[in-house]
Amino acid sequence: MTAADVVIVLLGVVAVGSGVLVVATRQLVHAALWLVVSFGALAGSYLVLTAEFVAWVQVLIYVGAVVVLLLFGIMLTRAPIGRSEDLDSGNRIVALVVAVATAAVLVTTLVRGFRSAYVPIKDRVGSGSSHTLGGSLFQTWVLPFEALSVLLLAALIGAIVLSRTDIRGAGPEPEEEDPAPRRRPAAPRGVVARRLGTAKRRTGPDDEDTIVLSRVDEEI
Amino acid sequence: MHLVYPVVIAALLFAVGVYGVLARRNAILVLMSVELMLNAVNLNLVVFDMRWADRLHGGQMLTLFVIVLAAAEVGIGLALVLLIYRNRRTVDIDRLRTLAEGDPDPDSDVGSMTDDEGVRR
Incomplete structure (x- = not known):
C-alpha cells in the first residue's frame, strides 16, 4: 500500500x-x-x-x-x-x-x-486542474455543456412553476381549486371532527381554515 | 495507486444509498440517499478517468455534468416534496398511496382520506 x-x-x-x-x-x-x-x-x-x-x-x-x-x-x-x-x-x-x-x-x-x-x-x-478541464470543456464538450444549460433553465422554471401557487393554468389548478370545493359542503365542525376521529387530526382542517381565510382576505 | 480501493468504496457507498432509498420513509431522506448513490457514481467516473488518462477528460467532464444534474434533480425534487407537503400535510412516502394499486388502506392514510371525501361529494 x-x-x-x-x-x-x-x-x-x-x-x-x-x-x-x-x-x-x-x-x-x-x-x-x-x-x-x-x-x-x-x-x-x-x-x-x-x-x-x-x-x-x-x-x-x-x-x-x-x-x-x-x-x-x-x-x-x-x-x-x-x-x-x-x-x-x-x-x-x-x-x-x-x-x-x-x-x-x-x-x-x-x-x-x-x-x-x-x-x-x-x-x-x-x-x-482547472486549466486542462476548462480547455477540454470549451473545446470538446461544449455542446453537452450548452445542452446542460438548457436543462438547468428547464429545471429552474419547473421548480418555480411547482412552488408558486398563484399561477393559473388553462385547466383546473389542483392546489388552487382544491380547498374551495372541499370546503363548500360546510359540514359542521363536529362532523368533520368525528370523521377525522382523533384530536390530533383536528389540527389539519384548522390550518386549512386559516389558509382559506387568509386567501379570501387577499381576494377582498 | 491500486484501483481496487476507491472502486470498492464507491460500491459500498452505492449500496448504502440503495438501503436509504428503500428503507427511509421521509421523502427528503430518500433524496439524500439518491445523492449518496450519485456520488458513488461520480467517484467511479473520476477513478476511471485517472486510470485511462483520457485526453478529452471524459470522466471528469461527466462527473461535472452529473453534479449539475444532481443539483437540478434536488431542486425539482424538493419543489415536488414541498408541493406534496402543502397539499397533504405529510411527506411520509408510506402514507402517500394514492397511486398504489389494490386497496388504498383508508384508515391510516391522510392523503386517500381527503380523496375519499372529494369523491363522496
Missing part, C-alpha cells in the same frame, strides 16, 4: 461511515449534517485522485448548495427537529437484504476485475 492508498482508504472509511449514519440516524437534521461529512470526504478523495477541479466543484455545489437546499426542505416541511422514531419504513429488513446483496455483487465483481490494477499516480498529477 502506498501513501495514496492509505489516504484514500481512510477517506473512504469516513465517507462510507458517515453515509451509513445518514441512512441510519434517527434525527433528520443530523442526517443532512452527516451528508456534509460524507461529501467532504469524497471531495478529499477526488483530490487524492488528481481531480482538483472536480473536488472544489463538489465542495461548492454539494456541500454548499445541495445540503443547504435539503436543510431548507427539512425546515419547510416542518419535520421533527429532535429524535423521531418513525423515520424507517416497515420494509427495513428487505431493504437491508437488497443493499447487502448489491454490495456483495458489486464488490465481488470489482475486486475480481481490478485486483491487480495499478496506476502510477505521479504521472497523472495536474491532469485535473
Whole structure:
C-alpha cells in the first residue's frame, strides 16, 4: 500500500461511515449534517485522485448548495427537529437484504476485475486542474455543456412553476381549486371532527381554515 | 495507486444509498440517499478517468455534468416534496398511496382520506 492508498482508504472509511449514519440516524437534521461529512470526504478523495477541479466543484455545489437546499426542505416541511422514531419504513429488513446483496455483487465483481490494477499516480498529477478541464470543456464538450444549460433553465422554471401557487393554468389548478370545493359542503365542525376521529387530526382542517381565510382576505 | 480501493468504496457507498432509498420513509431522506448513490457514481467516473488518462477528460467532464444534474434533480425534487407537503400535510412516502394499486388502506392514510371525501361529494 502506498501513501495514496492509505489516504484514500481512510477517506473512504469516513465517507462510507458517515453515509451509513445518514441512512441510519434517527434525527433528520443530523442526517443532512452527516451528508456534509460524507461529501467532504469524497471531495478529499477526488483530490487524492488528481481531480482538483472536480473536488472544489463538489465542495461548492454539494456541500454548499445541495445540503443547504435539503436543510431548507427539512425546515419547510416542518419535520421533527429532535429524535423521531418513525423515520424507517416497515420494509427495513428487505431493504437491508437488497443493499447487502448489491454490495456483495458489486464488490465481488470489482475486486475480481481490478485486483491487480495499478496506476502510477505521479504521472497523472495536474491532469485535473482547472486549466486542462476548462480547455477540454470549451473545446470538446461544449455542446453537452450548452445542452446542460438548457436543462438547468428547464429545471429552474419547473421548480418555480411547482412552488408558486398563484399561477393559473388553462385547466383546473389542483392546489388552487382544491380547498374551495372541499370546503363548500360546510359540514359542521363536529362532523368533520368525528370523521377525522382523533384530536390530533383536528389540527389539519384548522390550518386549512386559516389558509382559506387568509386567501379570501387577499381576494377582498 | 491500486484501483481496487476507491472502486470498492464507491460500491459500498452505492449500496448504502440503495438501503436509504428503500428503507427511509421521509421523502427528503430518500433524496439524500439518491445523492449518496450519485456520488458513488461520480467517484467511479473520476477513478476511471485517472486510470485511462483520457485526453478529452471524459470522466471528469461527466462527473461535472452529473453534479449539475444532481443539483437540478434536488431542486425539482424538493419543489415536488414541498408541493406534496402543502397539499397533504405529510411527506411520509408510506402514507402517500394514492397511486398504489389494490386497496388504498383508508384508515391510516391522510392523503386517500381527503380523496375519499372529494369523491363522496
